[in-house]
Amino acid sequence: MLDHLSFTAPEPKTIAGAKGDWELVIGLEVHAQVASKAKLFSGASTEFGAEPNSNVAFVDCAMPGMLPVVNEFCVAQAVRTGLGLKAAINLVSAFDRKNYFYPDLPQGYQISQLYHPIVGEGEVIVDMAPGIARRVRIERIHIEQDAGKSIHDMDPNMSFVDLNRTGVALMEIVSRPDIRGPEEAAAYVGKLRQIMRYLGTCDGNMQNGNLRADVNVSVCPPGAYEKYIETGDFSHLGTRCEIKNMNSMRFIQQAIDFEARRQIAIIEDGGTVVQETRLYDPDRGETRSMRSKEEAHDYRYFPDPDLLPLEIEQAWVDDIAASMPELPDEKKARFVREMGLSEYDAGVLTADVENANFFEIVAKGRDGKQVANWVINELFGRLNKEGLVIETSPISAAQLGGVIDLIAKGDISGKIAKDLFEILWTEGGDPAEIVEARGMKQVTDLGAIEKVVDEIIAANPAQVEKARQNPKLAGWFVGQVLKATGGKANPAAVNELVAKKLA
Ligand code: ADP
Numbered sequence: 048m049l050d051h052l053s054f055t056a057p058e059p060k061t062i063a064g065a066k067g068d069w070e071l072v073i074g075l076e077v078h079a080q081v082a083s084k085a086k087l088f089s090g091a092s093t094e095f096g097a098e099p100n101s102n103v104a105f106v107d108c109a110m111p112g113m114l115p116v117v118n119e120f121c122v123a124q125a126v127r128t129g130l131g132l133k134a135a136i137n138l139v140s141a142f143d144r145k146n147y148f149y150p151d152l153p154q155g156y157q158i159s160q161l162y163h164p165i166v167g168e169g170e171v172i173v174d175m176a177p178g179i180a181r182r183v184r185i186e187r188i189h190i191e192q193d194a195g196k197s198i199h200d201m202d203p204n205m206s207f208v209d210l211n212r213t214g215v216a217l218m219e220i221v222s223r224p225d226i227r228g229p230e231e232a233a234a235y236v237g238k239l240r241q242i243m244r245y246l247g248t249c250d251g252n253m254q255n256g257n258l259r260a261d262v263n264v265s266v267c268p269p270g271a272y273e274k275y276i277e278t279g280d281f282s283h284l285g286t287r288c289e290i291k292n293m294n295s296m297r298f299i300q301q302a303i304d305f306e307a308r309r310q311i312a313i314i315e316d317g318g319t320v321v322q323e324t325r326l327y328d329p330d331r332g333e334t335r336s337m338r339s340k341e342e343a344h345d346y347r348y349f350p351d352p353d354l355l356p357l358e359i360e361q362a363w364v365d366d367i368a369a370s371m372p373e374l375p376d377e378k379k380a381r382f383v384r385e386m387g388l389s390e391y392d393a394g395v396l397t398a399d400v401e402n403a404n405f406f407e408i409v410a411k412g413r414d415g416k417q418v419a420n421w422v423i424n425e426l427f428g429r430l431n432k433e434g435l436v437i438e439t440s441p442i443s444a445a446q447l448g449g450v451i452d453l454i455a456k457g458d459i460s461g462k463i464a465k466d467l468f469e470i471l472w473t474e475g476g477d478p479a480e481i482v483e484a485r486g487m488k489q490v491t492d493l494g495a496i497e498k499v500v501d502e503i504i505a506a507n508p509a510q511v512e513k514a515r516q517n518p519k520l521a522g523w524f525v526g527q528v529l530k531a532t533g534g535k536a537n538p539a540a541v542n543e544l545v546a547k548k549l550a
Pocket residue numbers: 072073074075076221222223224225263264265281284285286287
């Protein structure tokens with residue numbers, strides 16, 4: 048188990064205003080698309096990029112008389128996510144209608160869970176640096192439907208609507224206002240994404256909009272947040288604004304920074320921050336008002352009469368709990384403990400579940416530290432450079448393992464191994480066969496190396512004279528021998544022989 052007290056909380060971000068210092072307080076509502084082939088209340092496909100309006104069941108487009116049927120798998124995914132965030136699972140939850148009109152919402156309401164969410168309080172540990180982390184409390188996770196997409200830029204006179212996304216299951220993950228700076232907010236979204244990708248409950252694809260966040264930002268004088276934590280009284284905090292629908296880590300940070308400075312300027316000018324919904328404009332780098340609280344919708348929430356309360360059994364939850372994979376924090380701790388990796392390396396290797404799985408396959412039965420070096424420096428470095436990911440890596444786990452075995456056996460030096468890596472990257476093949484076929488094997492045959500050493504010593508009498516007076520110059524001979532053997536001579540053996548001959 049993890050020791051949640053073994054880290055130090057980072058300092059909150061402070062912004063100096065004209066009249067004093069201000070601290071940031073941030074709470075996030077993250078919408079994560081449930082990884083599921085079918086929608087929340089229909090059997091229509093959730094496939095991304097399909098022909099517009101091709102994945103729409105009658106219930107999704109709200110044909111009269113159609114009734115929703117809960118997709119059990121989506122519910123299981125929400126429970127799994129809750130367990131991954133160490134949260135309470137509510138055995139009884141219920142669906143409510145959130146009423147509003149929008150062309151991409153044919154029902155005229157969104158089915159959500161306002162009063163009784165399926166998941167209650169949990170937590171996320173957000174790592175900021177080795178030993179420095181923030182504990183962010185989760186307030187709740189509820190399940191709801193996504194809306195469709197209106198398209199306004201296809202025709203000058205008409206708007207279109209694509210209902211493929213309508214009715215797709217979302218998890219809304221609501222944090223407490225425990226995030227204290229822009230970097231932390233991005234790291235928090237990153238950690239949620241990482242955990243859900245480990246769990247297989249959300250693919251975390253932000254570009255496709257499968258993970259997006261509403262960002263609530265307020266500012267307060269130093270000390271006010273601590274008072275809120277002591278008393279639970281929100282009045283110690285400043286008035287917040289909500290920045291809607293952010294799907295880029297970079298823009299989340301920029302929007303928070305702009306919004307905090309905007310609020311500070313208002314307060315220092317003697318004004319008051321108005322609670323409202325805002326949008327971030329990345330081109331201008333600023334947030335602007337979308338709607339104020341006065342014009343906020345009255346959603347007229349009420350329990351959905353088409354759906355019974357959602358009752359699940361503890362035994363079912365226990366089954367899901369029993370099938371949970373190892374989570375990132377635990378995997379990272381195990382890599383440090385069992386393989387002696389540094390916190391940093393273990394963090395890099397476990398950042399993405401696919402990377403961690405690849406590393407573990409290569410590390411099985413091999414030296415973990417050596418494998419970590421190869422995976423991080425050679426493989427990840429190269430993948431990064433070429434814009435590839437582990438799934439599209441030209442080198443497989445078996446091939447990389449083969450390279451490392453050849454080094455361990457003394458068949459190739461580290462330098463030759465890099466050449467071999469290059470061959471595998473561009474041409475593929477079996478590492479051992481390539482080394483054999485292309486004569487890349489390291490020469491450990493002392494007789495053969497000695498012959499080369501003798502030749503070089505014989506050809507360079509002046510150098511020999513100098514090296515006998517100054518032993519540091521022996522390195523020159525070692526270099527010559529390695530060069531003459533195409534880097535294949537075992538360096539340790541060459542060093543030893545050169546020293547012996549010069550003595
Ligand atoms: P609503 O349901 O009206 O959107 P909630 O109380 O559920 O409001 O809060 C929504 C989000 O706003 C939560 O993530 C919460 O942590 C965050 N939040 C609440 N108060 C503040 C505040 N003063 N500053 C920043 N974030 C806040």
